[in-house]
Amino acid sequence: MADAPEPMHTDILIIGAGPVGTTLALALKDSPWSITLVDQRPLSAQAQDPRALALSHGARQLLAHLGAWPTAQATAIDTIHVSQKGGFGRTLMHKDEQGLPALGYVVRYKHLASALQAAIAQQARCKVLDETRVTQHTQDAHGHRITLSRQGQEHSVTARLLIHAEGTPGDDPGVQVDDYGQHAVICDAIPDRPHGHRAWERFTPDGPLALLPLEEGFSIVFTVPPAKADALMAMDDQAFLQALSTQFGSRFGFTAVGHRDRFPLALRQRKELIGPREVWIGNTAQTLHPVSGQGFNLGLRDAWQLAQELLSGTEDPGEPKALQTYADARRLDRSGGAFFTDKVVRLFSNNTPPLRWARGLGLLGLDLCPPARDFVARRMIWGARAWP
Numbered sequence: 001m002a003d004a005p006e007p008m009h010t011d012i013l014i015i016g017a018g019p020v021g022t023t024l025a026l027a028l029k030d031s032p033w034s035i036t037l038v039d040q041r042p043l044s045a046q047a048q049d050p051r052a053l054a055l056s057h058g059a060r061q062l063l064a065h066l067g068a069w070p071t072a073q074a075t076a077i078d079t080i081h082v083s084q085k086g087g088f089g090r091t092l093m094h095k096d097e098q099g100l101p102a103l104g105y106v107v108r109y110k111h112l113a114s115a116l117q118a119a120i121a122q123q124a125r126c127k128v129l130d131e132t133r134v135t136q137h138t139q140d141a142h143g144h145r146i147t148l149s150r151q152g153q154e155h156s157v158t159a160r161l162l163i164h165a166e167g168t169p170g171d172d173p174g175v176q177v178d179d180y181g182q183h184a185v186i187c188d189a190i191p192d193r194p195h196g197h198r199a200w201e202r203f204t205p206d207g208p209l210a211l212l213p214l215e216e217g218f219s220i221v222f223t224v225p226p227a228k229a230d231a232l233m234a235m236d237d238q239a240f241l242q243a244l245s246t247q248f249g250s251r252f253g254f255t256a257v258g259h260r261d262r263f264p265l266a267l268r269q270r271k272e273l274i275g276p277r278e279v280w281i282g283n284t285a286q287t288l289h290p291v292s293g294q295g296f297n298l299g300l301r302d303a304w305q306l307a308q309e310l311l312s313g314t315e316d317p318g319e320p321k322a323l324q325t326y327a328d329a330r331r332l333d334r335s336g337g338a339f340f341t342d343k344v345v346r347l348f349s350n351n352t353p354p355l356r357w358a359r360g361l362g363l364l365g366l367d368l369c370p371p372a373r374d375f376v377a378r379r380m381i382w383g384a385r386a387w388p
């Protein structure tokens, strides 16, 4: 009988070649380590993802530094208008207050994924295996032995560090889940006048409604309870646009709407970010409500910080000290992002009169107090810790 082939060795195995896993691989491009990225889907599936992402100025800087900023496909956000339906108070943030060329940018997931894939394809020491599944996994003190299934064949791989970047986790006892009882219905919509690079965040008792300027129109994130999401999904375009106008108000109308998709929303927080020679980053570490567009921005900072800790550690990428430093360094930004989005959603998604008044005063106060506005804007742009 022939001997089993020797396992392939990679220093770092990243499971999940989504935007966060790929960013990490790129951030490690100058490291001495061999890197393998595996994804269970064909890479071309990322072109079907319907999401549009609002990215902060800090995220743009990081992606540009890695050679993966989709320049031609990003729409700048110059101002952000925040208001509540059925109550007074509003806040306006402007890029000039921050001295930045834009407060943020809106990019389609597919364009971001394509820029990242193009950049990683140029890295000879990083191997990307799509349509590949992990079927077995064992571990000892020196690393992991993993069986990958690809095109009907099994391959054995050893790795010194295993990184999870698989996106939103399913049932997992290591993850705490708090359901929002809300679904996001997303689509593109064309307004009856130019968007003027303004993003709108409107809080309604059903949940937040976001209009993000994207190309010639808006990317809509319409958050509602599940039964209302069923109804929104079933409506014809005319009825949907009417529902949108009812929630948004009469500032402007819409002339056309694109295909709709929906996402159930829950806060998912992994209790432990690291294990022996193992790390979790991006949505698999924390999945947030999309309000104020924090999720990918946070995942990007996970990837960047992990790369910095590994690069400043020893020759062994799985060294416990570097992993622990990473977990400690991410605590404030992760918990801050989760706390901020969670409290905003819970405080604003109701119709209680005293809360409506308190919210109105809060929005007014923020509008009249530049230092408070500056604090919120900087938190959204740079995360809990200023980057870089």
Ligand SMILES: Cc1cc2nc3c(=O)[nH]c(=O)nc-3n(C[C@H](O)[C@H](O)[C@H](O)COP(=O)(O)OP(=O)(O)OC[C@H]3O[C@@H](n4cnc5c(N)ncnc54)[C@H](O)[C@@H]3O)c2cc1C
Pocket (backbone or CB within 6 Å): 015, 016, 017, 018, 019, 020, 021, 038, 039, 040, 041, 051, 052, 053, 054, 055, 132, 133, 134, 165, 166, 167, 168, 184, 186, 221, 263, 281, 282, 283, 284, 290, 292, 293, 294, 295, 296, 297, 298, 299
């Ligand atoms: C409606 C909505 C709007 C959003 N808007 C914003 C926004 O405006 N701004 C923002 O910053 N964030 C936003 N987010 C969050 C953002 O989409 C995520 O934070 C981001 O996509 C996470 O990237 P990721 O790489 O961690 O995960 P993903 O994008 O989910 O990628 C994970 C990859 O892992 C692969 N995979 C999964 N399981 C396995 C496995 N077992 N083996 C191998 N591969 C696997 C998948 O095929 C996929 O390619 C929004 C989310 C939603 C739902």
